[in-house]
Amino acid sequence: MSLIVQKYGGTSVGSVERIEAVADKIEQMYKDGHQLIVVVSAMSGETNRLIGLANDIDTMANPREMDVLLSTGEQVTIALLCIALHKRGIGAKSYTGSQIKILTDNSHGKARIREIDDFRVKEDLTSGHVVVVAGFQGADETGNITTLGRGGSDTTAVALAAALKADECQIYTDVDGVYTTDPRMVSEARRLNKITFEEMLEMASQGSKILQIRSVEFAGKYSVPLRVLSSFEEGPGTLIAIEEGNQMEKPLVSGIAFNKDEAKLTIRGIPDQPGVAYKVLGAISAANIEIDVIVQNVAKDNSATITFTVHKSSLPQAEALLNEIASDLGALEVDADNRIAKVSIVGVGMRSHAGVAATMFEALSTEGINIQLITTSEIKITVVIDERYLELAVRALHSAFELDKPDLNDH
Amino acid sequence: MSLIVQKYGGTSVGSVERIEAVADKIEQMYKDGHQLIVVVSAMSGETNRLIGLANDIDTMANPREMDVLLSTGEQVTIALLCIALHKRGIGAKSYTGSQIKILTDNSHGKARIREIDDFRVKEDLTSGHVVVVAGFQGADETGNITTLGRGGSDTTAVALAAALKADECQIYTDVDGVYTTDPRMVSEARRLNKITFEEMLEMASQGSKILQIRSVEFAGKYSVPLRVLSSFEEGPGTLIAIEEGNQMEKPLVSGIAFNKDEAKLTIRGIPDQPGVAYKVLGAISAANIEIDVIVQNVAKDNSATITFTVHKSSLPQAEALLNEIASDLGALEVDADNRIAKVSIVGVGMRSHAGVAATMFEALSTEGINIQLITTSEIKITVVIDERYLELAVRALHSAFELDKPDLNDH
Numbered sequence: 029m030s031l032i033v034q035k036y037g038g039t040s041v042g043s044v045e046r047i048e049a050v051a052d053k054i055e056q057m058y059k060d061g062h063q064l065i066v067v068v069s070a071m072s073g074e075t076n077r078l079i080g081l082a083n084d085i086d087t088m089a090n091p092r093e094m095d096v097l098l099s100t101g102e103q104v105t106i107a108l109l110c111i112a113l114h115k116r117g118i119g120a121k122s123y124t125g126s127q128i129k130i131l132t133d134n135s136h137g138k139a140r141i142r143e144i145d146d147f148r149v150k151e152d153l154t155s156g157h158v159v160v161v162a163g164f165q166g167a168d169e170t171g172n173i174t175t176l177g178r179g180g181s182d183t184t185a186v187a188l189a190a191a192l193k194a195d196e197c198q199i200y201t202d203v204d205g206v207y208t209t210d211p212r213m214v215s216e217a218r219r220l221n222k223i224t225f226e227e228m229l230e231m232a233s234q235g236s237k238i239l240q241i242r243s244v245e246f247a248g249k250y251s252v253p254l255r256v257l258s259s260f261e262e263g264p265g266t267l268i269a270i271e272e273g274n275q276m277e278k279p280l281v282s283g284i285a286f287n288k289d290e291a292k293l294t295i296r297g298i299p300d301q302p303g304v305a306y307k308v309l310g311a312i313s314a315a316n317i318e319i320d321v322i323v324q325n326v327a328k329d330n331s332a333t334i335t336f337t338v339h340k341s342s343l344p345q346a347e348a349l350l351n352e353i354a355s356d357l358g359a360l361e362v363d364a365d366n367r368i369a370k371v372s373i374v375g376v377g378m379r380s381h382a383g384v385a386a387t388m389f390e391a392l393s394t395e396g397i398n399i400q401l402i403t404t405s406e407i408k409i410t411v412v413i414d415e416r417y418l419e420l421a422v423r424a425l426h427s428a429f430e431l432d433k434p435d436l437n438d439h
Numbered sequence: 440m441s442l443i444v445q446k447y448g449g450t451s452v453g454s455v456e457r458i459e460a461v462a463d464k465i466e467q468m469y470k471d472g473h474q475l476i477v478v479v480s481a482m483s484g485e486t487n488r489l490i491g492l493a494n495d496i497d498t499m500a501n502p503r504e505m506d507v508l509l510s511t512g513e514q515v516t517i518a519l520l521c522i523a524l525h526k527r528g529i530g531a532k533s534y535t536g537s538q539i540k541i542l543t544d545n546s547h548g549k550a551r552i553r554e555i556d557d558f559r560v561k562e563d564l565t566s567g568h569v570v571v572v573a574g575f576q577g578a579d580e581t582g583n584i585t586t587l588g589r590g591g592s593d594t595t596a597v598a599l600a601a602a603l604k605a606d607e608c609q610i611y612t613d614v615d616g617v618y619t620t621d622p623r624m625v626s627e628a629r630r631l632n633k634i635t636f637e638e639m640l641e642m643a644s645q646g647s648k649i650l651q652i653r654s655v656e657f658a659g660k661y662s663v664p665l666r667v668l669s670s671f672e673e674g675p676g677t678l679i680a681i682e683e684g685n686q687m688e689k690p691l692v693s694g695i696a697f698n699k700d701e702a703k704l705t706i707r708g709i710p711d712q713p714g715v716a717y718k719v720l721g722a723i724s725a726a727n728i729e730i731d732v733i734v735q736n737v738a739k740d741n742s743a744t745i746t747f748t749v750h751k752s753s754l755p756q757a758e759a760l761l762n763e764i765a766s767d768l769g770a771l772e773v774d775a776d777n778r779i780a781k782v783s784i785v786g787v788g789m790r791s792h793a794g795v796a797a798t799m800f801e802a803l804s805t806e807g808i809n810i811q812l813i814t815t816s817e818i819k820i821t822v823v824i825d826e827r828y829l830e831l832a833v834r835a836l837h838s839a840f841e842l843d844k845p846d847l848n849d850h
Contacts, residue, residue, distance in 0.1 A: 044495040078515065082522055084455040089522040096533050097518035100511035104489065107508035111493055111500040122507050126537065127582050148581075170559075171538050 035185035038072035051112035070101025091136035102162035125165030139174035179240035190250035205266035297360025391428035446596035449483035481512025502547035513573035536576030550585035590651035601661035616677035627843035708771025
């Protein structure tokens, strides 16, 4: 008998019929002898309906009251799911975030979990109940209702799994797992049976939006085995867990992530002196523009060049700011380009293997793709290229690292 | 400065526009310098929508989970109303029943309030906030969400007014007050400026469905002045309060209540012996059939006749039961009639005046209306008549007690 936390998102509980289907799935697991904690989101569309009501009154609604409003979405789902479980003869009890209680700080709309009081949950599990918990919500020290922000139900599930030392935290979603790359771009893309937390983080931050980054970090921190599965199809999904066994057997590269949402800004000919990177990037950050890739180099004449990427929607504002900064610093020129794409290869196997970068660059070169920027981390190599070549690049890399071939060690 | 508890029902907060209108009303009161606690119901239709969702899964849903589900209705309204108040520059804070906290017993779906922890409410009022409370709900000792049953928002308002010793509890509804009788039947019916708790109870139990009986009892018990007003029109409404001043100045009769929803059952020729009333009525009650009027008489031959009324929908079941009882007891006959109506005159003035009953019977006799049953209480006389004469009877009594004439003492 194992203790499993399951999380079903809004689409999985989007109608009474789907809630019944979730109840069937839970019934099966329960009859197989597992202890179950089930975290659910609001029925799809409900959160937007509630936001619409609030916006009809005031688009700048008070965050405390928005949390009171939005938290009703999950509360409806927990009750309906329990009713469906009772109909199947399964003892089930629902809990809101305030009831559990999931103690958070008081940052309404983006609260962080501090502590989980699992007393009642343990008691219910022991007495054979399925415990159904409203995702996305908690309460602060004085009992104010808080929400964890969009996607926060994943975080609730992981936090409960960590607090209760669950054997596995299963995230049911509308895809059947994590793929070597986006199957809509490369039809040979293959579902991974297993991936490490670090790899998942690198994949997620590059545009694989299956899981909220925060919940993956959280799961990694507390070593909670996380599994992504489809609520609509049978299948083992993808297990996200800590690295195990012999590094040598690991595939070099686990997946390819990409992103077309960014634009590139370059400032050239900055007189090189301590603090220029701060002067340039500090001003951009101060305007609340998020910066992704940053590359700095020093030219032969000791002048510096800094290149960074921002979301495409922030480009006009960032470019205007950068022009001001350039004239302040006496820099030569500012260059903006919003027709770029970012491609990354991700894999913990890189750590112990040389030559991965060379393979990547060779594959791109063979296709005649020019690399505009390169950045690397321990388990990821990212290049920025012309967005027209994105699909070609992803296909070339997918094939160069043999991601289309089943890996014997990937089981 | 006075402390006022206001309650707005589902129709009054049935749309974003109506919530804005309620916020305007509150703003006015707030600017007049009052401290305000506002209790709201779910937006009209919402409770039925939620019940519909549950029924789609299981029509016999678990009461604990139904409470979790239904309590979201009011929670949405408190948030939206606070957002509307903030837009008007008024500091407002919302509370669910669990947050306040409104401690109840654990009878899900029909919980009774035990205690109100008013600490946070007092603090908020002192700091100039309008406190907005979800009606109809509370939490039991272990934090399970409970609901007080339909109409429970009135009870929440009265309980808060009692706990905080409010100067007045205002119930906003879709009628502008309590009338001498139903204006749809008698166009001369007049709004009462004032009525006692006892009179209101007698009026309410006879079919005036403006206020939940339980909330009137509660208000009477704690002497909370209760005012019924319209949320859509201006006006003073009707104040329900304890008797004051000289009884001699009171009108004899305050109002006329009536009810067409009942049927009459008679069992005759029961050998008179101790316990027959119990044998007859106990069996009916045991079948969960509610009994209203009961009259028993003993005939010359010492056999007893018992007549009672039940809701029309319970008549077939009650009649079948009564036939069984009759054969057990050796009674002579059972008689059922569902074409009856009940008419009552209500007034605390009756206590100190003789001849009220005579006036009533005379008025009915003049119109040729036969009286089938009579029962009396200290402040009410009820007759049962053929339902065809109901309107005639109400009009005759309304005129006989001069209810159509403005009363100088009724201010």
